[in-house]
Amino acid sequence: MIAAMSADRVIGREDGLPWDVPADYAHFVASVRGGAVVMGRRSYAIFGRDLEDVQAIVVTHSEHAPAGSQRAGDVEAALAAAAATGRPVWVAGGASVYAQALPYADELHLSIVPGTFEGDAWFPAWDERSWALAEETPRDGYVFRRYVRIAEDPS
Numbered sequence: 001m002i003a004a005m006s007a008d009r010v011i012g013r014e015d016g017l018p019w020d021v022p023a024d025y026a027h028f029v030a031s032v033r034g035g036a037v038v039m040g041r042r043s044y045a046i047f048g049r050d051l052e053d054v055q056a057i058v059v060t061h062s063e064h065a066p067a068g069s070q071r072a073g074d075v076e077a078a079l080a081a082a083a084a085t086g087r088p089v090w091v092a093g094g095a096s097v098y099a100q101a102l103p104y105a106d107e108l109h110l111s112i113v114p115g116t117f118e119g120d121a122w123f124p125a126w127d128e129r130s131w132a133l134a135e136e137t138p139r140d141g142y143v144f145r146r147y148v149r150i151a152e153d154p155s
């Protein structure tokens with residue numbers, strides 16, 4: 001999964017991000033390039049046009065795939081379709097899809113944006129016992145953290 005968030009896990013406000021950190025957005029676009037990217041219908045409407053050389057798989061209750069994407073009726077179907085492409089699989093939000101996909105994730109690529117932001121969408125809390133911090137790198141306007149799964153989530 002790949003996400004940008006504040007320290008208190010805010011990821012969004014209305015139809016966008018609560019901050020303007022161009023280096024992080026460029027990092028996001030570069031990270032998922034060439035991959036199969038699972039997104040909720042709302043997030044694809046916001047960010048989909050910026051993605052380059054991706055197979056976009058959009059989760060929606062609608063019968064119709066948004067332009068430029070393949071539709072999936074739920075997150076499990078989206079993950080299966082993404083795996084079937086043979087490309088690296090990324091889950092890129094938003095809040096509802098992150099929450100549903102977290103149990104299946106094996107890496108979290110998180111950009112931590114300093115500051116306090118008002119928002120209306122949050123990344124799910126993750127159980128620290130299930131994850132190890134593999135990398136932490138200060139970058140231009142954010143801190144990149146990569147977590148790797150070390151245990152299944154406790155049920």
Ligand SMILES: NC(=O)c1ccc[n+]([C@@H]2O[C@H](COP(=O)([O-])OP(=O)(O)OC[C@H]3O[C@@H](n4cnc5c(N)ncnc54)[C@H](OP(=O)(O)O)[C@@H]3O)[C@@H](O)[C@H]2O)c1
Binds near residue numbers: 040042
């Ligand atoms: N900071 C970041 O890294 C980041 C990344 C992505 C998004 N965001 C932010 O996150 C916010 C959007 O998140 P969100 O939770 O509101 O929307 P979302 O997860 O992007 O999309 C929600 C939509 O996905 C579909 N969906 C979700 N689960 C489904 C399921 N199990 N079965 C069928 N369809 C399903 C539904 O579409 P239908 O209504 O069409 O059925 C639902 O309305 C925005 O503020 C955005 O800016 C932030």
